[in-house]
Amino acid sequence: MNHPIEHRDNELYIESVSAAEIAKEFGTPTYIYSKALIEKAFLSYQNILASHQSLICYAVKANSNLAILDILARLGAGFDIVSEGELKRVLTAGGDPKKIVFSGVGKKPSEMNCALKSDIYCFNVESEAELTMLNEVSKKIGKTASVSIRVNPDVNPTTHPYIATGMRKNKFGVPKNEVIKLYELASRLPNISIQGIDCHIGSQLVDLNPLIESIHQLLELIDVLQVKGITLEHINLGGGLGIIYRNEKPPSIADYVSSILNELDGQNIKLIIEPGRSIVGNAGILITEVQYLKTTSHRNFAIVDAAMNDMLRPALYDAWLEILPVRLDRRNKTKAKTWDIVGPVCESGDFLGHQRDLSIKQNDLLAILGAGAYGFSMSSNYNSRGRAAEVLVDSNNVHLARNRESFSDLILGENLLPKKENS
Numbered sequence: 001m002n003h004p005i006e007h008r009d010n011e012l013y014i015e016s017v018s019a020a021e022i023a024k025e026f027g028t029p030t031y032i033y034s035k036a037l038i039e040k041a042f043l044s045y046q047n048i049l050a051s052h053q054s055l056i057c058y059a060v061k062a063n064s065n066l067a068i069l070d071i072l073a074r075l076g077a078g079f080d081i082v083s084e085g086e087l088k089r090v091l092t093a094g095g096d097p098k099k100i101v102f103s104g105v106g107k108k109p110s111e112m113n114c115a116l117k118s119d120i121y122c123f124n125v126e127s128e129a130e131l132t133m134l135n136e137v138s139k140k141i142g143k144t145a146s147v148s149i150r151v152n153p154d155v156n157p158t159t160h161p162y163i164a165t166g167m168r169k170n171k172f173g174v175p176k177n178e179v180i181k182l183y184e185l186a187s188r189l190p191n192i193s194i195q196g197i198d199c200h201i202g203s204q205l206v207d208l209n210p211l212i213e214s215i216h217q218l219l220e221l222i223d224v225l226q227v228k229g230i231t232l233e234h235i236n237l238g239g240g241l242g243i244i245y246r247n248e249k250p251p252s253i254a255d256y257v258s259s260i261l262n263e264l265d266g267q268n269i270k271l272i273i274e275p276g277r278s279i280v281g282n283a284g285i286l287i288t289e290v291q292y293l294k295t296t297s298h299r300n301f302a303i304v305d306a307a308m309n310d311m312l313r314p315a316l317y318d319a320w321l322e323i324l325p326v327r328l329d330r331r332n333k334t335k336a337k338t339w340d341i342v343g344p345v346c347e348s349g350d351f352l353g354h355q356r357d358l359s360i361k362q363n364d365l366l367a368i369l370g371a372g373a374y375g376f377s378m379s380s381n382y383n384s385r386g387r388a389a390e391v392l393v394d395s396n397n398v399h400l401a402r403n404r405e406s407f408s409d410l411i412l413g414e415n416l417l418p419k420k421e422n423s
């Protein structure tokens with residue numbers, strides 16, 4: 001085996017299992033994940049960080065399937081959560097609450113309450129209003145909340161505007177010039193304990209410079225705080241390392257972490273990172289079946305059974321995802337044409353890829369690569385479509401990580417009006 005997801009003898013394999021076999025057993029559309037690739041990515045982070053006091057908190061929102069959280073919890077991962085739902089997922093999967101950080105601009109008091117009772121490691125606080133609320137909630141239940149203040153370093157991460165988060169105009173974090181004041185307030189609040197400082201400047205980053213610039217800003221703030229008698233235990237740089245979807249050139253995990261460690265050289269401070277995409281993104285594919293081919297004078301459409309409700313990234317970010325036939329046509333019996341790969345949802349934004357040169361015919365299977373992150377976790381039931389099945393492959397073992405949603409799943413919790421009484 002060379003790579004866990006590759007064509008062998010013209011058949012697409014995930015580890016030792018063919019994608020066509022999985023389609024036959026579980027139907028389409030189906031997400032398939034390689035356990036080996038998830039572990040490999042996590043271990044790359046873990047190995048290079050072994051020499052430094054650190055915590056790797058997997059960003060749950062990238063892919064929150066319990067089986068995936070389970071894999072990472074067993075490797076000793078921490079978790080970065082953004083809701084009570086994610087907190088409960090991590091605890092259900094056996095994650096250690098002492099390794100959980102809670103991010104997000106809009107944590108509700110009920111969510112704070114739940115996280116405090118679970119004794120999570122740290123709240124990444126994003127505003128003064130949130131800080132005072134957290135103090136109140138903690139006081140009510142006799143707890144002390146450990147906090148980090150999320151700094152908005154106002155750097156341009158040169159990524160898609162919807163996934164840039166560290167610019168002045170973004171809703172995230174506290175502007176640099178207000179950070180010290182907020183720490184001073186935190187130090188006076190009785191049910192708050194200052195733990196660290198954090199930032200997260202965006203996602204799918206391929207250039208390290210904006211991150212390095214942010215580290216410098218955080219280190220400056222740490223120095224100022226030190227002078228004021230506020231000592232921090234950790235610096236949290238968020239996630240965001242990009243992956244290769246097409247021709248991007250992100251640094252490797254090892255290079256990315258080395259550059260960070262380089263900047264922290266000589267600092268006696270624990271490093272936290274929150275990678276999501278770079279752990280699961282390239283470990284997953286989405287397989288789909290071609291339903292109909294429709295050729296018009298302008299365009300050729302291949303209508304497949306996966307849609308924007310299954311994979312939103314092309315519609316939301318105009319993201320480019322590699323699309324390959326599951327079975328390569330060795331003798332080239334079908335001539336390649338240029339296709340728009342579209343789903344059945346009633347929206348013109350419902351596409352998976354535009355203008356792809358592929359030789360395909362009706363009922364062929366296609367694989368959408370780089371689908372492990374922000375794929376299933378962003379999926380919805382739009383058009384009353386049950387969400388896809390999720391399958392985890394471990395060598396030659398196939399584990400159904402999530403059943404395909406049935407009609408009864410779809411209407412779970414919905415209520416018809418009361419029956420009319422006969423008059």
Ligand SMILES: *Cc1c(COP(=O)(O)O)cnc(C)c1O
Nearest residue numbers: 059200203239240274275276277
């Ligand atoms: C989304 C997010 C992450 C993970 O980002 P990736 O690009 O998936 O690595 C980490 N931290 C925070 C605060 C986030 O919002």
